Amino acid sequence: MHTASWHSVGMTLDECIKCNICTAYCPVAAVTEKFPGPKYAGPQAQRFRESGQLKSPDLSVDYCSACRVCNEVCPSGVKIAEINARAKAQIVAERGIPLRNWFFGRNEILGMIGNLAPQIANLGFHNPFSRLMAEKILGVARHAPIPHWSTRGSFASWFNRTPRLKSENKVVYFHGCSTNYYEPEVGQAAVAVLEHLGYEAIVPPQNCCGLPMLNNGEFPAAEKLYRSNLAKLLPYADRGYPIVGTSVSCVLVLREEASEMLDIENDQTRRFKNALWDLSEWLRDLHEQGKLDTNFRELKMILPYHVSCQARAHRMGRPSLDVMTLIPGLDVREGNAKCCGLAGTYGYKSEKYEIAMKVGADAFRFVRAQGDDARMVTSDSEICRWQLQHGTQKLGRAPIEILAAAYGLYDLDQRRLNTVALQKSSL
């Protein structure tokens, strides 16, 4: 079946002029000889993966981290990262999936299970012995910054537990797995900001966006997740509600990656796509319409901002930066590292952990160079924040947490809503 979207990825192959700009910019090929570079693993090897080929001839594509820097710099519009993702899916279809990658694809279930008894789960998994065993048995890198389950309960349970602002103006919030199970604070900050601006936040039932599965080559399973979200959220899109997300990679998957890679573009996916926003992008739009409350309190701090590769892949500019620069006193400094290295679940894999740390070196250097006064670091992707925290010992905070703090709703150190915000929502 060759639909338009299959065509749009596959046909770009022929646009490749072999200029190697992608290879020159690939952060992975720059630090390891195990990956030949995007041109070789992508457009070039693709010619040997034509249908009828019994087995994929080259497995080095597994070392592609899916950061999409290649797409970004390609002057000819070749969708290299998507070609690589499809090649990985073909390998999984041929050879099956390693148990570890199967687990990584199911981070939502892992989140749910750990969330039942987070203290016990954290103790059980995040101790040196368990991590060593996980590395030896499963190949999960011992030192990789795998998040702790939140001991404050899931975001969804907090949302449903507390009384919420009702308003004519409604916004649907897509929290993603990491906010739900590991960093509910990010979601609380998002809801607090939305309500502060007079919007009613709606958090309908939703599930994992499917990114971990897409990255690990499990396309059929990822498609189920995508279709399930589509069914749950499209009714809201059709009512004209914007659907905003704080996880830049989830939004990218829902808005573009899934339908493109899985070859399921249709009228429904387009309506869904048109309703989706990165939250900072939505706030920037509000500001452009003159509707954003810019009555911020001063935040006197130096804040390194790492532009995550997933944020750049949106081609939406730097909305978080645009919004954060409105905050008086805040000295946001934009880095230009290509990738933090972690890239989804890539840096969690024992054979790739060292590569991920080497890729991240530029980002770590940039963050450290901002000095000891910079205690925190921000990035649109939770994965980047965890990796930067791991590589620099600074506190990772989401742009929306910074914004919530600037509205006086949030304590950045404690990662808690201020009582002001709590009172407001109970009105």
Place this chain on the structure above:
Amino acid sequence: MTELVVIGAGLAGLIAATRAAQAGHQVKIVAKGFGATHWHAGSIDLLGYFPNETIAIQRPLDAMRDVARVQPQHPYALLSDAQITDALKNFLALTREIGLPYVGAIQDGDNLWLPSPVGAARPTFLAPHAQRAGDLTRAEPMLIVGLRGMRDFYPELIAENLGKQGHPARAAFLPLDLITDRRDITTVQLAYALDDPARRARLASELKKLAQAGERIGVIGPNSVPGIRLTNALCNHLRQLGARVDVNMDVIAFRAEGDRVLWIESEASGRPLKHRAEKFLLATGGILGGGINTDHTGKIRETIFDMPLVAPRDRGQWFRARFFDPAGHPIFRAGIPVNREFQPVDANGARVFANVWAAGSTLAHCDPILERALEGIAITTGSAAACFAGQK
């Protein structure tokens, strides 16, 4: 509010944006991808040949005055001597400031002669400091060293060609595994590998063994590490000046009211992204850079604003019969006609938009590659267009 949006991140766009940012303007670069900077040698060709001439130009600054006489519409003919020297001096100062100093005989006005990747003598005006050992006016014999198995670099061919032109040279090889375990390597990957001091030391010690007294050594080939370095350094410098550099932005629409462009719009994962600005500067390149596109019917279009173009009327006139015709091919001279302030004009010479300027290879009446003037046109017109835009 962004004052100036520069479309394109080639040398013309980067220089234009830098000049505007230096002057204190709020600048943003919007570019589809990177371009010719990643392929050319990193040196700055000002003027190497006149069309129809096979003898290279020795003194390009003088020759540029002749261009004005012979081809009054050539971009160089639109520039004063002062504008040209200002652009070149600014470039030299800039590259010193960003830690990639260039050398050249800007005072005497002579071209430098450097070996090309096939061993031809290549006229250029400014070169990265690191390339100065290749100066062919020097007498020392050359040792050209390749890595066995590396594609796109053929030491024997280079040495033989240099020898035929009276430059004594010999070829030698080192094993690829001296530096890498890869079976196949690009020059950029080789450069990354040589960032490692241990590998660099290994290479240096082997080179010392190969070289004879008095020889100078040439290594590694095309695919432009110097060009990439220059681009990265210029981008970083721009960010330090407070400018934005956004690549992967494919401009798909614009809105004009009266004679002013209000915004351009680029493709994105969700809704298209609007870039509003007071002024816009086109530095999107020519036919090769993607600023000008053709279709199968022979229609030629400027890709952003659909500007009026000077171009061969039909497809049959695109090419001359001989591939290496010294007169060049008419299609490569297709481009945007501009006035003396580098603002695009229509067939009657009337300005198309009051707030749009153009620079670099997208300009009509030049064939930057044939003339060996690619970077010179980029730097001088980029600089001049940015200065004009800044004055308005």
